[in-house]
Structures are given as C-alpha cells and as structure tokens.
Amino acid sequence: MASLESSAMEASVNRQDPVLKLEQVRKNFGGVTAIENFALEVFPGEIVALVGDNGAGKSTLVKIVSGVHAPTSGRIIIEGREVAMSSATMARAHGIEVVYQDLALADQQTVYMNLFLGREPVNRFGLLDRRKMIDETEKLLKDLDVRIPSAHATIRDLSGGQRQGVAIARATHWASKLILLDEPTAALGVAETAKVEEIVLSLKQRRIGILIISHSLDQVFRLADRICVLRRGKQIGVRKTVETDKNEIIAMITGLQQ
Ligand SMILES: Nc1ncnc2c1ncn2[C@@H]1O[C@H](COP(=O)(O)OP(=O)(O)O)[C@@H](O)[C@H]1O
Numbered sequence: 001m002a003s004l005e006s007s008a009m010e011a012s013v014n015r016q017d018p019v020l021k022l023e024q025v026r027k028n029f030g031g032v033t034a035i036e037n038f039a040l041e042v043f044p045g046e047i048v049a050l051v052g053d054n055g056a057g058k059s060t061l062v063k064i065v066s067g068v069h070a071p072t073s074g075r076i077i078i079e080g081r082e083v084a085m086s087s088a089t090m091a092r093a094h095g096i097e098v099v100y101q102d103l104a105l106a107d108q109q110t111v112y113m114n115l116f117l118g119r120e121p122v123n124r125f126g127l128l129d130r131r132k133m134i135d136e137t138e139k140l141l142k143d144l145d146v147r148i149p150s151a152h153a154t155i156r157d158l159s160g161g162q163r164q165g166v167a168i169a170r171a172t173h174w175a176s177k178l179i180l181l182d183e184p185t186a187a188l189g190v191a192e193t194a195k196v197e198e199i200v201l202s203l204k205q206r207r208i209g210i211l212i213i214s215h216s217l218d219q220v221f222r223l224a225d226r227i228c229v230l231r232r233g234k235q236i237g238v239r240k241t242v243e244t245d246k247n248e249i250i251a252m253i254t255g256l257q258q
C-alpha cells in the first residue's frame with residue numbers, strides 16, 4: 001500500500017516544475033572547495049535528504065539556498081526562475097525557510113511572538129495585531145498537531161521537541177515553496193524525534209518541497225523520497241529511497257565497498 005501511495009505521489013510530483021533547482025553550484029572558502037558542481041531538484045511535496053560525513057558540505061549547501069552564503073558559481077532556480085539569493089531576507093521573500101538543529105527561537109518570548117518574530121502584523125493603528133498572531137498560531141499548531149499548552153506559553157518552558165515543533169510551525173507559516181531542515185532532531189530524544197518526523201511528513205500535503213539534512217539513516221529512510229549523498233564537497237549520487245538501501249548509501253558516504 002505504501003508503494004502505491006508513493007508512486008501516486010511521484011506521478012503527481014513529476015507533472016510540476018521543481019520548486020528548487022540547483023545547477024553547477026560551487027562554493028569556495030578561500031582555497032577550500034566546500035561544494036563542487038552540485039545539481040539537484042526538489043519537487044513540491046517531495047522530501048529530499050542530504051547525507052554525508054562531517055565536513056561533506058551539507059550545511060554549506062543549505063546556507064547557499066537560504067541566502068547566507070552566495071555560491072562562488074552556479075545557478076539557483078526557484079519555480080523555473082533563476083534568482084540571486086544574496087541574503088536570508090531575499091530567500092524568505094522567495095518562500096524559503098530554514099529550521100536549524102539548535103532551536104533558534106527567542107527563549108524569553110511567547111510561542112506566538114516567535115512565530116512572527118521580525119514579521120509581526122500590525123493593525124490599522126500601527127499596533128501589534130496580537131489577536132491575529134494568536135489566532136493564526138493556534139490554528140497552525142492545531143493543523144500540524146504540535147502539542148503545547150498554549151500560544152501564550154514562553155519558549156523556555158517547552159521541551160526540546162515542542163520547541164522544534166514551534167520552529168517547524170514558524171517555517172511552515174512563512175514558507176510558500178521550500179523548507180530546509182539542518183539536523184532538526186539532533187538535539188531531541190526518541191519520542192520527540194518521532195513527533196517531529198510526523199510533522200515533517202505532514203508538510204508533504206501542503207505541497208512544500210523539503211530538503212532535510214540528517215545523520216540518522218533510519219530517519220532518512222523513514223522520511224525521504226530521494227537521498228542525495230555528498231562526500232568532501234562532491235555529489236556522489238542521488239537515489240530514490242525505494243530503489244536503494246542503507247548499505248548502498250553508507251558505501252556512497254564513505255567511499256568504501258560494504
Ligand atoms: N564559513 C566558512 N569558512 C571557511 N570554511 C568553511 C565555512 N563553512 C564551512 N567551511 C568548510 O566547508 C566544508 C564543508 O562544511 P559544512 O558544510 O559545514 O559540512 P557538513 O555540514 O556536511 O558537516 C568543511 O571543510 C568546512 O570546514
């Protein structure tokens with residue numbers, strides 16, 4: 001049944017343009033080549049995992065797509081149009097949001113303020129529209145099944161899993177096209193990780209493209225439609241999850257035959 005569903009999903013995905021297309025992307029830091037000749041497409045509703053050893057270039061790639069680092073050369077194409085992603089603000093304007101492992105939320109603030117941090121709606125008097133923020137936060141948390149006491153809760157009172165739920169909810173609220181997740185469950189326990197994975201899977205229904213970095217191959221095989229392997233800045237290959245296995249992916253990551 002799972003394979004029927006995924007082939008139906010694939011068929012519907014393939015009819016559309018990719019939300020993200022990278023062509024010949026390279027990034028040098030001084031004399032170090034962090035990424036060379038990288039190419040990838042991410043389709044709406046698709047989860048692509050980026051795997052590789054430490055230093056392989058995974059975070060650099062996420063930073064290129066999210067406007068933190070400009071690529072040394074290559075093209076970033078969003079829904080068929082080449083874009084210059086020269087700042088995080090610009091990436092956001094293109095509907096791209098990032099979730100990091102280190103739970104980048106404002107600890108002292110409420111959940112609803114975090115959802116709108118830096119992008120708060122104002123009413124016609126120019127005052128913060130708290131009602132709107134609270135209503136939208138509550139709706140989103142409910143839709144994503146992020147279980148927290150209330151939109152008024154302070155971030156520091158939440159568990160790691162709840163915080164990551166809020167971070168993903170924030171990304172979901174603002175991302176119209178693509179969410180990048182860099183080790184979103186690295187700091188979480190088993191049950192919290194399972195909950196975050198559930199939320200990530202639920203994003204497929206919203207037709208958002210998802211690029212996730214994870215060092216857990218179990219997680220990658222649970223979530224991803226396709227798996228892209230990097231080794232020392234080189235793109236080793238991309239596999240459909242249903243057409244590969246952990247042994248092959250490990251061999252690609254390490255460069256050693258299993
Ligand atoms: N800001 C930077 N300045 C210089 N070198 C960097 C910078 N960021 C990453 N690197 C280098 O680029 C390579 C890839 O790093 P990174 O993308 O963080 O790998 P990963 O996330 O796969 O562990 C490493 O050799 C790292 O030292």
Ligand SMILES: [Mg+2]
Pocket residue numbers: 058059060
């Ligand atoms: Mg990294």
